Amino acid sequence: MKSTNEIIQKIHDIAKEIKGKVHIMEVCGTHTQAISHFGIRQLMPKNVILATGPGCPVCVTAQEDIDAIVNIAKAGIPVATYGDVLRVPGYYGSLDEAREKGAKVFDVYSTEDALELQKDYPNLVFFGMGFETTTPMTAYAIKKGLTVYSTHKLFLPAMHALIDRQEVRIDGFLSPGHVSTIVGSKPYASLKVSQVITGFEALDILVGVYMLLRQIVEKRKDVENEYRRLVKLDGNKKAQKMIEDVFEIGDGNWRGFGIIAKSGLEIKKKYEKFDAKKKYTDIILKMDLKNSRKFTGCKCGEVIRGLMNSQKCPLFGKSCTPEKPYGPCMVSQEGACNVAFRYNGRG
């Protein structure tokens, strides 16, 4: 393995062989965070642009789903979810605000915690979100009898949507490390784009960028795996089976994208008594946006699709900060706006 300085030099050398700019997109929230944390963007040659895509699960959760879970909590049903999600503002306020007004809302670290909580609150609803990485734990909890509002999503269809819609130039993907531990490296071949699956250390990311640039110079559209210490060709079969047992594939609703066909994970009929969307349909259908808070101006949708840098949003750092987030991309530690703000606007 080369040293960090040697890899940076190799990146600069190979970038000279590329005419014009090359656009590389990372699509994993942990990569977003790591790239800024290690200052990797600042180490790139001028013609290598590192852009951020839809890798933050909190950010891509649709407004309608946030509104539904807030309304469920306000109706007196206890709700548990991961900490970041509580502060995501919606038309009806956030789960945090609902809690301040007396709703029973709990933040948990895992579905195991939610199962524990369910002993005290038997009608607890867990707001499940995330990609293939977190879905197996939710599936396990449903099997154990936890009621879940699922916003779980499959990641590959979003990468296809980015390519198919052609809104943004993508010469290659730094493909997601965590998701790939579950799905494996094989499924990415369907994208027909240069890709490198990378880990999360500075050296992983730098090597991933170098491997991508080499593919681009050699005009290859391969799936290479830099994260071989954890990502296998076929992924984690046990986790895949856990997902397949409990969830079926449907259309997924993504903030920024809208509906992406076959990207959503809904609870199968055999577990429907644990499906909060079915259990509380009446509450969800009663949502009336007429009297709700006006919620305009957030550019998260554009940020998520890589069309806009967070700093270009007129609210960035003014009426939208990590302490007082206006949109979800500023809430989550993996959100592009939050990361850009915390790292002094370096993004």
Ligand code: SF4
């Ligand atoms: S800075 Fe705030 S308002 Fe602007 S896009 Fe980001 S989250 Fe939305």
